[in-house]
Amino acid sequence: MSHILVTGGAGFIGANFVLDWLRQEGADGIVNADKLTYAGNRKSLAAVEGDVRHIFSQTDICDAAAVTRLLESHRPRAVLHFAAESHVDRSIHGPVDFVQTNVVGTFTLLEAVLAYWRALDAPSRAAFRFLHVSTDEVFGSLCPADPPFSETSPYQPNSPYSASKAASDHMVRAYHHTYGLPVLTTNCSNNYGPFHFPEKLIPLMITSALAGKPLPVYGDGLNVRDWLYVGDHCAAIREVLARGRPGETYNVGGWNEKTNLEVVHALCDMLDALKPKASGSYRDQIVFVKDRPGHDRRYAIDASKLARELGWKPAETFETGLRKTVQWYLHNQDWVQDVLSGEYRHWVAKQYAA
Known part of the structure; x- marks a missing residue:
């Protein structure tokens, strides 16, 4: 059996990709390397436990020797x-x-x-790909009338997170330009869906609403993001891996620009319909909190290159994807409660104390 190596495959997007990949007929096996930090969860992979096509390794990508062993062992x-x-x-x-x-x-x-790729025979070297999954946040913040980010937008990261991802994007690009490593880069918009760690906006609102807690919204709630259902993102990555041109970057977006407040209102209304409270609406739990430092005002993705070159478009609208997400959280409370550890509760209390 041939294999692909996935790093971070117990995290939110990584775990969804692993599960989605192994549902495809005739799929390669997966070697799944994850450090299992607070956001990595083996329980997200319960559906493939015991599947011979899935090999899990608790590995830190900063451990060069461990990564080399995985590459040499599984090819x-x-x-x-x-x-x-x-x-x-x-x-x-x-x-x-x-x-x-x-x-x-x-x-x-x-x-x-790079060392592994250089040692491959010529046909294997030509077929090999390194696909780097990144974010739209590397492009910085847009004004209301600005066009969406394209693959040629300048990098203007504004947070330590986006700056670190921008640096990783540049390293990947450099290894293609300098050494010829056949790389592909995807920059995605805000993902949502099953197995999402509940400190991000959508799962935080769902879990807090169901627990009867305040729903904290930063600032005026009018920061805009483009929302991409994680299953659509996984499908896009499969297409880029299969047919993307080495050295190219592909933006992956959902064509769903929403303010944070619009997202929270939509979630509350959906919960009102699917799991109504004894009295009142979940909207009654919304509170506005001090804004995040350096909070980018707007992100938007132009995913037309991916549609034009590889024929990919999102299958879910924001409404259908959100309904699937809410229903998943309602039906998987054991997973949710397991994730809501003491460390997580303390972090949320500290973050939104104001």
């Missing part, structure tokens, strides 16, 4: 790099972890992959 035909520290709020309080994982970790992985 993957591609590496898909999801592993990253990804939460802006945490990067403001503790940027060192973001530099270590996103910058040093990506560099360490690239070095190991």
Whole structure:
């Protein structure tokens, strides 16, 4: 069986990709390397426990020797790099972890992959791909009338998180330009869906609403994001891996610009319909809190290159994707309660204390 190597495959997007990949008929096996930090969860992979096509390894991408062993043992035909520290709020309080994982970790992985790729025979070297999963946040903030980000938009990161991801993007690009490593980069908009760690906006609102807690909205709630259902993102990555041109970047977006307040209102209204309270609306729990430092006002993605070159378009609208997400959280409360550890509760209380 041929394999692909996935880094960060126990995180939100990585785990969804692993599960989605293995549902495809005739799919390669997956070697799943994840450090299992606070956001990595083996229980998200319960559906493939015991599946011979899925090999899990608790591995830190900063450990060069461990990464090299995985490459040499399993001989993957591609590496898909999801592993990253990804939460802006945490990067403001503790940027060192973001530099270590996103910058040093990506560099360490690239070095190991380059050595592995160079040692392959000519046909295997030609077929090999390194796909780097990144974010639209590297492009900075848009004004209301600005056009959406394209693949040629200048990098203007504004948080320690986005700066660390920008650095990793540049390293990936450099390894293609300098060494010829066949890389692909995707920059996605805000993902949502099953298995999302509940410190990000949508799962935080769902879990807090159901617990009867305040729903904290930063500032005036009018910051705009483009929302992408995670299953659509996984499908886009499969297309880029299969048919993307080495050295190219592809933006992946949902064509769903919404203010944070619009998202929270939509969630409350959906919960009112699917799991109504004894009295009142979940909207009654909304509270406005002090804004995040350096909070980018608007992101928007132009995903037309991906549609034009590879024929990908999102299958879900914001409404259908949100309904699937809310229903998943309602039906998987055991997973949610397991994630809501003491450490997580303390972090949320500290973050939104004001």
